[in-house]
Amino acid sequence: xxxxxxxxxxxxxxxxxxxxxxxxxxxxxxxxxxxxxxxxxxxxxxxxxxxxxxxxxxxxxxxxxxxxxxxxxxxxxxxxxxxxxxxxxxxxxxxxxxxxxxxxxxxxxxxxxxxxxxxxxxxxxxxxxxxxxxxxxxxxxxxxxxxxxxxxxxxxxxxxxxxxxxxxxxxxxxxxxxxxxxxxxxxxxxxxxxxxxxxxxxxxxxxxxxxxxxxxxxxxxxxxxxxxxxxxxxxxxxxxxxxxxxxxxxxxxx
Numbered sequence: 001x002x003x004x005x006x007x008x009x010x011x012x013x014x015x016x017x018x019x020x021x022x023x024x025x026x027x028x029x030x031x032x033x034x035x036x037x038x039x040x041x042x043x044x045x046x047x048x049x050x051x052x053x054x055x056x057x058x059x060x061x062x063x064x065x066x067x068x069x070x071x072x073x074x075x076x077x078x079x080x081x082x083x084x085x086x087x088x089x090x091x092x093x094x095x096x097x098x099x100x101x102x103x104x105x106x107x108x109x110x111x112x113x114x115x116x117x118x119x120x121x122x123x124x125x126x127x128x129x130x131x132x133x134x135x136x137x138x139x140x141x142x143x144x145x146x147x148x149x150x151x152x153x154x155x156x157x158x159x160x161x162x163x164x165x166x167x168x169x170x171x172x173x174x175x176x177x178x179x180x181x182x183x184x185x186x187x188x189x190x191x192x193x194x195x196x197x198x199x200x201x202x203x204x205x206x207x208x209x210x211x212x213x214x215x216x217x218x219x220x221x222x223x224x225x226x227x228x229x230x231x232x233x234x235x236x237x238x239x240x241x242x243x244x245x246x247x248x249x250x251x252x253x254x
Contacts, residue, residue, distance in 0.1 A: 002098035002123075005246075006106045007253045087136020087200040088120055094200075094222050099230065101126055101239075103246045108253055112182030119176050124245050127232040129193045131180055132225075133173035138203040139163075145170045145210025169197045170213045189244050192235055198225055 088107065095104045102125035110117050121132040143150035149165040156162065173195035181193045199206050199217040206217040216225045237245070 001100060002096050002102040002104050002125075003100075004092060004096050004104045004106065005250055005253070006092070087134050090136070090200045090218070091121060091132065091134045091198055094218075094225065095121060095123060095132075098123065098125065098226055101242075102229075103242070105246070105249055105253075108249065110176075110179050110183045110249075110252060112179035112184075112186065115179065117176045117179040119180065122180065122249060123229060124237070124242050124249070125229065126236055126239075126242065127229060128234040128237060129180070129184075129191055129245060130196055130229055130232075131173055131176045131193060132196045132198055133169045133176065135169050135197070135199050135204075136201050137166075137199060138201045140205045140207065141199060142207045143168065144208065145213060145215070150208060170195075170208070170210050170215065173197055173213060184245065184248065187248055189241070189248060191237070191241065191245060194232070194234065196225070196228070 092104065092106050098104065102123060105122045105124070106120070108119050108122065110119055119131055120134045123130040123132065137152055139152050139154035141150055141152055145168075147168055148171070150168050151163055151165050153161070153163040177193045177195040181191070184191045184193070195213050197208075197210070197213060197215045199215070199219075202218045204217055204219055206215060206219070208215045214228060216228070
């Protein structure tokens, strides 16, 4: 079993911050309603009665509507964060099944070439260094490796069909590979890095053709991802170089 190095996932941190954000929003709305209520009371005494009544009811209702909209938006955001976290955790469990001489480093931020990348997983082993971009999407995923965006086709509970486009993870992982390569080079450990895209949702039907960057899906068989890394025909890494890479990357975890 591979060694897994982890710290608190950035998605977990964002989800834990959400309750505090809600309390702050509730407090702000209560204060706003009180202040508006005071203004409305003054208006009630100084303006025609129709205008006073309109303002007295309109502003509190408007504030409550805006508050409800913010809560709905926050609920959607939490759903996205939760699904992303589930996908990364599923991938980490899968990667832990690699042989003992592999190390899996999850959820890290790398600074290279003057910019930074948030990377889902890095695997270091005798066959090389791999950056894995994980997507926990369902439905049918179509597109090509050179496309700027891929397309997600879904069928709703009522049978309606709809879809949306999203930034191509093949290009995304290409950026991560470049940043990690630069990071290693800047620290005098020049090492070749390979990128991989993995759709971790068992319900995702992936139809993405990519010549340069391999794309795998859980539905097609999670073992294919592991087999690719274990049997990868690259330059390979000595045990000493693996230790150097792992030591440097884990030093960035915080």
